[in-house]
Amino acid sequence: MEMASLKPRLTFWQLWNMSFGFFGIQFGFALQNANTSRIFSTLGASPDDLPLFWLAAPVTGLLVQPVIGYMSDNTWHPYWGRRRPFFFLGAIFASLALFLMPNSTTLWMAVAVLWMMDAAINVSMEPFRAFVGDKLDVTQQTAGYAMQTFFIGCGAVVASLLPTIFSDYFAVSNVPVNGMIPDTVRFSFYIGALVYLLSVMWTVFTATEAPPDDLAQFRAERKASAGLGHAIAEILGGFGKMPKTMVQLAFVQFFTWIALFAMWIYTGTAVADNVWGTTNAQSEAFQDAGNWVGIMFGVYNGVSALAAFILPIFARATSRKVVHTTCLLIGGASLASIFMITDKQTLIYPMIGVGIAWASVLTMPYAILAGALPARRMGYFMGLFNFFVVIPQIVSGLLLGWVTSHFFGGHTVKTLMLGGACMALAGVLTLFVTDKAPEAK
Structure with a gap:
């Protein structure tokens, strides 16, 4: 950890360039989050089955991110560096999947493309988290993650609003024809594919990476650890070597991501049922509700882009734990309140x-975690940390449909209330996390 203090302080534009790829990554994620349930429903999926179809997202993350983290930790190329080869390859395949998704002609084709899309997005996204730990001094890491959050918010705002923009300003059809995906959604995904590719390539070709401190030792260790068996043993063995802070954050992440997964899956059907009064995915009202959900998601992502630069100020005045607790309590109460709202x-x-x-x-979780991780294994542990993002999503995918059907009478808006309660619980658990990393002055 002593070597971290030797890292040069980066300028605003250097932070901008190394983070800009997240604009495209979240552009793709936002299109997926706001429209996947809509696409599945249009192609014939029932609300009870939606969580199962969404399992592609967490399962691919569970499999891909630790592996990519391990591989990027053990990669070095004089031109491409350590993390950027994964940015590059992931962007190509993710863009292809974004193009294919709205052209799905059957439900199972859409599910298969979602698997491909999520695997590719994870390949390009996971090393971005480690990128901050690689390049930034500990006193600048919160600012680095805040810059990523800014681009995540900006990309998601534009992507979430695209179907409504096409419908309201360009008179593009928002109605399914012969059970196929509306043109508003198709055109939005086409733009998303292009934006994803160009944004990630911006970071690939404008950001630089420093070689390992001892390149000869790095190559010797990489050669010694070569082989699939050693890699698997290293990846699985990391669970027993997790820092205390990481274990504590795992519980926070678990309940946080149950809430988020419920929101992404069910906001569309909840709003259609609770506000538009329809559950018919082929109806114009259902598709109008889908466009409004895009606006809602655009709002929360826009707020996050602005808050990204305000939260570090509050964190310096109080602590990162206090900020994260407060924010999760606010978010949990807000998500649960949708149950009481019948006006769009x-x-x-x-x-x-x-x-x-x-x-x-x-x-905040990544800023807290980065200060507790060994620099040499930053990518691996950031990938391992993703387990505690995807495991709750898998649990949700297996159980939320059953809970919605058996306890909530099929009313998905009640599932959003459950999600709000989980987010509030995550906020309380944050108070028990150890955060000893120094803050920027």
Whole structure:
């Protein structure tokens, strides 16, 4: 950890360039989050089955991120560096999947493309978290993650609003024809594919990486650790070597991501049922509700982009734990409040609270964790940390449909209330996390 103090302090534009790829990554994620349930429903999926179809997202993350983290830790190329080869390859395949998704002609094709999309997004996304730990001094890491959160918010705002923009300003059809995906959604995904590719390539070709401190030793260790068996043993063995802070954050992440997964899966059907009064995915009202959910998601992502630069100020005045606890409590109450709202305009207000929570989710846990990790294995542990993002999503995928059907009478808006309660619990658990990393002055 002593070597971290030798890292040069980066300028604003250097932080900008190394983070800009997240604009495209979240552009793709936002299109997925706001429209996947809509696409599945349009192609014939029932609300009870949606969580199972969404399992592609967490399962690919579970499999891909630790492996990619391990591989990027053990990669070095004189031109491409350590993390950028994975940015590059992931962007190519993710862009292809974004193009294919709205052209799915059957439900199972859409599910298969979602697997491909999530695997590719994870390949390009996971090393971005380690990128901050690689390049920034500990006193600048919170600012680095805040810059990523800013681009995440900006990309998600534009992506979430695209179907409505096409429908309202360019008179593009928002109605399914012969059971196929509406043109508003198709065109949005086409733009998303292009934005994803160009944004990630910006970071690939404008950011630089420093070689390992002792390149000869690095190559010797890489040669000694070569082989699939050694890699698997290293990846699995890391669970027993997790820092205390990482274990504590795992519980926070678990309940946080149950809430987020419920929101992404069920906001569309909840709003259609609770506000538009329909569950018919082929109806114009259902598709209009889908566009409004895009606006709602745009609002929470826009708020997160603004909050990204405000939260570090509050963290310096108080602590990162206090900020994260407060934000999660606000987000949990806001998500649960959707149950009481039957007017579409009023739905914007809880999204402000969710946006505050989302900004903290994308910034504070990673900033806290980065200060507790060994620099040499930053990518691996950041990938391992993703287990505690995807495991709750897998649990949700297996159980939320059953809970919604058996306890909530099929009313998905009640599932959002459950998600709000989980997020509030995560906020309370944050108070028990150890955070000893120094803050910027």
